[in-house]
Amino acid sequence: MRKFEEKTIRSETIFEGKIIDVFHEDVELPNGKTSKREIVKHPGAVAVIPITKENKIVMVEQYRKPLERSLVEIPAGKLEKGEEPEKSAIRELEEETGYRTPQLTHVTSFYTSPGFSDELIHIYVAKELEKVENPASPDEDEFVELMECTLEEANKLVKEQRIYDAKTAYAMTYLTAQGME
Amino acid sequence: MRKFEEKTIRSETIFEGKIIDVFHEDVELPNGKTSKREIVKHPGAVAVIPITKENKIVMVEQYRKPLERSLVEIPAGKLEKGEEPEKSAIRELEEETGYRTPQLTHVTSFYTSPGFSDELIHIYVAKELEKVENPASPDEDEFVELMECTLEEANKLVKEQRIYDAKTAYAMTYLTAQGME
Secondary structure (H helix, E strand, O other): OOOOOOEEEEEEEEEEOOOOEEEEEEEEOOOOOEEEEEEEEOOOEEEEEEEOOOOOEEEEEEEEHHHOEEEEEOOEEEOOOOOOHHHHHHHHHHHHHOEEOOEEEEEEEEEOOOOOEOOEEEEEEEEOOEEOOOOOOOOOOOOEEEEEEOHHHHHHHHHOOOOOEHHHHHHHHHHHHOOOO | OOOOOOEEEEEEEEEEOOOOEEEEEEEEOOOOOEEEEEEEEOOOEEEEEEEOOOOOEEEEEEEEHHHOEEEEEOOEEEOOOOOOHHHHHHHHHHHHHOEEOOEEEEEEEEEOOOOOEOOEEEEEEEEOOEEOOOOOOOOOOOOEEEEEEOHHHHHHHHHOOOOOEHHHHHHHHHHHHOOOO
16 A cells, blocks of 8 residues: 555546646545545646756746736646657747757656646756747747846846746756856 | 736636635637636645754655655645734644744745646745644644655655655755755
């Protein structure tokens, strides 16, 4: 038995969406009691930390409906069905920034919120960026504004809470730990 | 108008749970077209990076039903209604680890997954930990196992994917950037 395993007694499908599915489950706890779990299934995502030849980070500003405001983030997107994370990262980078990279390196992967969701995000760093002449377009319901900034400028955006999400906060701290200036 | 604002045309309540509420919304995009948004509302959370006097990080291992496996994480929990994040951090630290701290410092806050959720997590570092004689108990459906490890040991757990979530990945990178050994 897996440590502290919670056995599913009953699983009710609440919602099947384009991005998330929602389940309400009855579980049996290690002590034999029962409890309820609220679970959001997500296909997973990729994010890219794009560094230009001028040592700037490419970011995108976009509206986030759950927050009713826009955020400045590193480029990211959800995995298409059956798509390899690395291919997805290359695709999202080109669609959202118009850049291509010959040097994509996996940095880490993590679950964004394991208490209620199975969303796993894979984070890459992309260097030696090259402008694509006719880049693939983003999804038709995506409106993004590009910006390129130094790590110092990005850290200012963190203080101003314009950068305010897990993957981008991670990216800034990662670049600092790597000694980027 | 806020940048790239998406106006709500219709909002359908899909689910009202103990932890999350789920909504399905029709929105009007900046170009006048419409689209759908799937939104998970969450009360927010706190997490604590607890550092002992021996310079070890206190972690908890617990089962995460959405992943059907256990993870090693820094102590965390959701905000109770109306609770100040700092009070919540002190409470969760004591409940999950049996430690109290005279030195709690806010590190950062971020949205865990702004594409579909409004969950905001506040991260603190707690130093000069002291054992509580009769600590408050954790929630009755929480089973956690404590461990104390060096940053090097924690980074090994990251490689083994036993540490595998956003807040703890952030914490490890933060401590590295801070020069912890």
